[in-house]
Amino acid sequence: MFVGRVIRAALGTGLSRLTGLTREVAIAYAFGASSSYDAFLIGLFIPQALRQVIGEAGLASAFIPVYAKAKTRGEGTTLARSFLRLLLVFLPPLALLGSFLARLYVPILAAGFPPDKMQEAINLAGLLFPLIVFVSLSALQSAILNAHGHFFLPSLAPAILNLGMVGGALFLAKVFNPPILGLVVGTLAGGAGMVLLLLPAFRRNLGPKTRAPLIHPDLREVGQRLLPCLAGLMVAEANTLVDNRLASYLPHGSIATLQYAMRLFQFPLGILAVSVATVALPALSEHFAQKEREAFRRTMAQGFLLTAALMVPSALGLWVLAKPAVALLFERGAFEPADTLRTAQNLSGYLVGLWPYALVYLFSRAFYALGHPTLPLLGSFLSLLVNIGLNLWWVRIWGTFGLALATGVAGWVDALFLAGLLWRQVPGWVHWPRTFALITASFAMTAAVWMVSRAASAIGPWAQVFLGVAVGIVVYGALLWLTSLFRALRAE
Secondary structure, three states, X not given: OHHHHHHHHHHHHHHHHHHHHHHHHHHHHHHOOOHHHHHHHHHHHXXXXXXXHHHHHHHHHHHHHHHHHHHHOOOHHHHHHHHHHHHHXXXXXXXXXXXXXXXXXXXXXXXXXXXXXXXXXXXXXXXXXXXXXXXXXXXXXXXXXXXXXXXXXXXXXXXXXXXXXXXXXXXXXXXXXXXXXXXXHHHHHHHHHHHHHHXXXXXXXXXXXXXXXXXXXXXXXXXXXXXXXXXXXXXXXXXXXXXXXXXXXXXXXXXXXXXXXXXXXXXXXXXXXXXXXXXXXXXXXXXXXXXXXXXXXHHHHHHHHHHHHHXXXXXXXXXXXXXXXXXXXXXXXXXXHHHHHHHHHHHHHHHOOHHHHHHHHHHHHHHHHHXXXXXXXXXXXXXXXXXXXXXXXXXXXXXXXXXXXXXXXXXXXXXXXXXXXXXXXXXXXOOHHHXXXXXXXXXXXXXXXXXXXXXXXXXXXXXXXXXXXXXHHHXXXXXXXHOOHHHHHHHO
């Protein structure tokens, strides 16, 4: 059942991430690595960070464990309705406040911007901040659906936001002056679309209308869990803030090339790692609520082995295909060959941390289910310190590649710290021989992909990518089958 739910979540997330790549291709075509897109990214940073924090992890991580316990007492519906009312009262004033304060926080995010670019970023931030209203409502909808075993539709919802941004870049940008305002309108329309997509299923699973207290007693526990969850994830997002601030002193387009690289980095992370963690959280929460310690350990073992099987080959394969993949996706319109090279270099730096960041997703969910949300916060803070130190050192040597590499290395610090703490509380969730075999198979696959990519380079990037991916899947799948790892993964 665990693997089947991961597959359903991955299908929805995969479609969402494909639309995300389409979004990046459309934006690259319309705006390239331009000064205007740099300003847009800074304006979007706070809403996007809150979207990552609240939408992908924070609210669900705090709410689902409490909701699981409330359901056992027959109070799940009243808790959910009370929380919904609280969000509807709290979010609109927050959106207005965030828009008003844009003139204060944007100069902190991009201190190196010249005055005209800074003012553009401030204006765009004020317009984009209301996105947080739609993101938060869709996050609650997704949490309720996940708690009831529905994973496909919530994982698909971000596709609506992506499609809104595609429409903004390709169509609305042609009717607005400046064109970047079209992208802003498309972004807000896509955010509203997420809420509307989930609304029918959310209402069905919310349960019948009942008399519920204005503030449900369990909301205090949700708040106690939510604050450290949000703080920890915001510390993680601060890595991006540090990167952007330092990149703002580099040549125009530096922030944009980091963004394009990050999007490719997040493609396997968002599809595979987030799917495993999303499915694991309700299961781990149920096991902990019912005091099923052995079932908790087995679910952790499932999550760890699946994460290794999916993320290690993804990191190595994408590292080999970084340059042709960037060229295939982005090199057209305003996106030039020099932008391809910079983006591919940045992607190589980020990929160092692909597997550990996937493990951080899983380990954090385990601690949230155990009721220890402050431990992931400590890990995030430690990795932030490492990231800042390495950023200040490596940006002087390698520019944006140094910033990306520092982020990748910081991911290992976070993952190893959380793994050590989790092992002390719940030992025995790593099968070392299988993990070593998966890593060995991944390196063998990488050698095959490298040879195919090199042979196909004369044909073009499309041949390198498509042939490389096809050969990688076949070779890796064959190795898993021959070594019985495939059966082991299914058995887990």
